[in-house]
Amino acid sequence: MRRAVYPGSFDPVTNGHLDVIERAARQYDEVLVAIAHNEAKTGLFTFEERVALLREAVQQHPNVQVTQFQGLLVDYARSVQAQVILRGLRAVSDFEYEFQMALMNRKLDSDVETMFLMPKEEYTYLSSRLVKEIARLGGDIGAFVPDCIARALRAKFAATDSAPSRKP
Numbered sequence: 633m634r635r636a637v638y639p640g641s642f643d644p645v646t647n648g649h650l651d652v653i654e655r656a657a658r659q660y661d662e663v664l665v666a667i668a669h670n671e672a673k674t675g676l677f678t679f680e681e682r683v684a685l686l687r688e689a690v691q692q693h694p695n696v697q698v699t700q701f702q703g704l705l706v707d708y709a710r711s712v713q714a715q716v717i718l719r720g721l722r723a724v725s726d727f728e729y730e731f732q733m734a735l736m737n738r739k740l741d742s743d744v745e746t747m748f749l750m751p752k753e754e755y756t757y758l759s760s761r762l763v764k765e766i767a768r769l770g771g772d773i774g775a776f777v778p779d780c781i782a783r784a785l786r787a788k789f790a791a792t793d794s795a796p797s798r799k800p
């Protein structure tokens with residue numbers, strides 16, 4: 633059984649992440665898309681919302697599961713007997729951070745190998761942060777996220793916009 637963990641914040645999942653997940657689902661028997669549970673880092677979507685949205689977005693892949701983890705990624709990978717940590721590499725700008733993380737994870741557990749997958753070129757400029765900004769400012773995000781995420785983003789910002797101001 634070749635099992636890989638694809639960790640991230642996924643706040644929210646984008647078409648770039650989904651492209652990596654599709655590639656991974658073809659290469660591995662089982663892919664665990666693992667959302668990092670970080671109490672100190674608050675995202676736009678709650679942890680529970682991210683889990684539900686990711687589940688909806690990957691439902692067509694029978695060998696992909698959405699999971700969560702707390703603490704060290706290598707400890708989680710070991711606990712689920714995954715041999716591989718997967719990360720997407722979009723551009724050179726990703727490299728330094730990813731290289732540092734991969735080597736640190738190797739130092740922590742040399743049995744878990746980090747593998748990189750490149751999404752389609754058209755997604756190299758895509759990030760959750762930019763998608764959120766475009767959605768917040770009313771831009772069209774249809775090409776960047778699946779429909780369920782676009783709807784959730786619109787609902788999130790509609791709710792935020794209509795919320796009464798806290799300022800006096």
Ligand code: PNS
Binds near residue numbers: 639640641733737
């Ligand atoms: O999508 P992101 O935010 O780039 O994902 C980063 C993530 C969650 C993969 C990374 O922060 C992580 O692995 N966190 C778990 C804690 C950990 O193991 N830290 C040491 C990494 S060398």
